[in-house]
Every structure is written in structure tokens, then in C-alpha cells.
Amino acid sequence: MNTKKLALTFADRCRNILAANWQAHLNTIKADAKGSKDDIYSSKVHYMIMQGKPYLWVQEGDIHNMNTIIDERASLSVSSIVPGPLMGLLRSVKKFPARVALAGDIRLLKDDKVQVVTESLAESVVSEHETVDQASYAVSAIISSATTSCRSRIENLDWILKESSNYNVYKFNIRSCSYVDGSGGTHDVEPNEVKAPEADLLMPFSEQLVDGINQSQIRRRALILFCLEYYKVTARDALLLSVDHNGFDVLAKVLETVNNSTSNQQYHWKEFRFNFKEKAQDVESFCRKLVELEEEALERVKSYSGLG
Template sequence: MVFLVHLQVQLAEGSLKGTISSEKNAIREASYSVSGILSSSNLSSTSRYENLQELLDGDKQYTVYKFNISSCTYIDGSGGIREVDLDDIEAAKADPLSPYSTSLIDGINRSEARRRALIFFCITYLKRNAKDAYVLSIDRKGFDVLGKVLGPVMNDGSRQYQWKEFRFMFKEEAQDIEKFCQQLVNMEEEALKSVSSFSGL
């Protein structure tokens, strides 16, 4: 029994080391578009591989749990409770960008130039006058932005800025960090050209 537990610990450590190595290599070998975004991020506190490395190097004791789902339900829009097919859950895969999402979001939001590009996205793609913007989340299909945009006209004829969430979709799914950053940079260039031509710059 002790041998079996020790073997399971070694397997867990090996899996963690493999994950750390894979993610470090992906960042180390990243193109200019990726490194340009990540360079603005506080990688030591946002990268998943750094956190996993601390887990391996630390002297604290941890308990590893295996989560087996026996049933799962959700509440739909009308308040009805529905059963989820467990085969669908087992077939679902994690988003390929999830290991890097925190670093990418932090890198974009810390960069003044990229925050300005988010404002241009709201103007170009949504025709919304934005004053500020932040990325909320990213995935292989696109990203969510919290934009400070002009609200509706008030009774006195004035308009106030308010925070609103927007979704931007990619033309093609980004199956890795390279494709995500490449499509983001392409959108930035498109939006900048559009805003420049509109303003006559």
C-alpha cells in the first residue's frame, strides 16, 4: 500500500514537471508578438508554471484529490433544473490558452498601448465611443472586454460614461498562444488603420 501511494506521488510529480517544462518552452520559444505582450506582464505572479514550480520546490505538505463526477445539474434561463450528460463533460477539453490566460490578460492590461487598442476595438468593431477598456477573459474563440462607453441620453440631454462588457470574436479559433497573439496584433493594426483614416491622420 505504501509503495502504491509513493508511486502515485511520483506520477503526480512527473506530470507537474512535464506541464512546467512544456509551458516554459512555449514561452521561451515564443515569437515577438507573444513576448511583446508577456513582457508587460508580471510573469512571476501570473504564470501558471511559476506557481506549479513553487508547489514542487516548497517544503509544505499538500493533499491531492481526484474529482469523480457522479451527477451534474444546471439551472436554465427559465429556472428549470436539468441533468447534464456526463459523457459531454468527460469529452470536454480545457481551453488550450488557459495555462497562459492570466499572464496574457495582465500583459495586455498593463500596457498603455494595448489598452488604447482595446478602446479602438470598441470604436471600430462595435461603433461605441469608449474612454477606457480592460480585458476580462480570453479563450480560443476570442476575448471579453470591459469598456467605459457612453450610456444612453438622460432626461436632461446629458450622457454619462458607464462600464459595459463586450465580446470580440476571432476570425479563426486560436489553438495556441502564438495564434492568439497574432490575431490580436492583426486586430490592433486593423483598428488603428480604421481610426486613423476616420480621423484623417
């Protein structure tokens, strides 16, 4: 474990969010036959990243289709995925899911280009299906622990493919990019630094990993142990906040003040960053490194208590 390593850059966090999600809020300028209006129209669309650019599936009949004929300017908002009990917890501490805000131009693809993008999407679906089918017990145990409401990315992408005839496909050309943190702070990022990997073998499974680990009391106790062993803080509870190739973030309920009376002890939720010594290339290596950390932390406890 390397807790001293610097946290992820804003560009890293943007790439992770774009690689993990498959849906976004698209904003276009309302328009009619007389031209653009001042109002903004927003709706949820599906997307994928190919060659560093977002490609969007917009349902036929959506007003975006009319708006973009008159005015190609648009913006895209992609939030980090926050499954299970995490959303309620973030709201209670007055935080919001981090998100990526993109501004640029949106252009309708011709049929030959649509076929290329759709084939790329199909390849991604097949690849993710194979990863799940071939997963080790350690991976499948965590993923299967996720709640049924935590719909997998594969299911959503499969659905897009089956319904693709009812959608128009657009290319989104990025002009500017910002990372918006959980407190609402905005951080500008160079657009050429946020290109998500073409074949990310970890982030597409992040939602199920986060929810699966948070649904396990044993795994959450391990997160508490990590806080104690690597940050020397005692936590009453802990939840996994996010995962990535370099490590993971944890929200832990830690002691804020200590009074003479234990009944007056106050706790608050604080974020902690844990970095791997080496990058996890895929979901298998991430779970393996997590198990290794759990074993390492337990060995440290045993050595302190004389049980080793």
C-alpha cells in the same frame, strides 16, 4: 473579426477556467472518529487536470485528510483568474469572478498513481517553461508587462513539485458541474462536457496576458478602438476581461445617456465579445491574431478619414 458569432457556451467557459487556474477551494464534510458532522470545512488546494479529471494536492495536516477518510463526498470551486485592476472594477459594478462549481467524490491515490500524476505535472511545467523561453517578442512583451504580483502559473506548479513530499494527492470524481456567472446565476453543465484539454497551450498564460494587456495604455486604446469599429460604440476606457481560443471579452466604459450638456453625460461598464475568424491554437497565435486585429482596425479608421 466576427462579432456576430455566438458567445461561448457554458461548457466552453468551464473548460477555460479549469485549464487556466491551478488552485481551487475544496469543501469536505467535517468528521471525527464518531462519523460525519453537519458542518463544511473549506480550504484552498492546488490541482491539475489529467484525463479529464481534477487531481488535488492537499497539504499534510489539513483537516481534509481526516474528513475524506470518513466521508468521500466533496465539492470544488474554481474561479476565473482576475488580475490587476480588474477585481476592483468588478466589485464596483457589483460583479464577481465567474467560477466552476463541481460536486463529487474525492479519493486518496496510492503511491504508484501519485508518481504517474506527479510526472504528468512535471511534463506540464517543462512544456510551459519551453513555451515562455521560445516566445516571440510580441508574446514576451505582453507577458513581461504583467505586474510582479501576477505570479505565473509555472511558478506555482514548480512550487508544488518541489514541496510534493508534504502533500497528499487525491483524485476528484465529478458527479455534477455548474457554471456560476458574474451575477451569481447558475447554469448546469454535463460533467463529460467540461474536460479541459490535456495540453492547452493558451489558457495557462491567460492571467499574464490579461494583466499585461491591461497594463499597456496603447493596448487599452486598441480595445477602445475595437468597440468603436466593431460595435459602433464610443468608450472612455476599456479593460480586457478574459481570453480564450475563440477570442476575448472586454469591459468598456460606454456612454449611457446623452444630455444637452456634455458635463451630464453618464457612463457605465458594459461587456463586449470579440471572436476570431479562426481559433487561436496557442499563446503565439493568440497574440498574432490580436496584433492583426489592431492593424485591421487602424486601416479601417484610415480608410474612413481618407488617410489610407
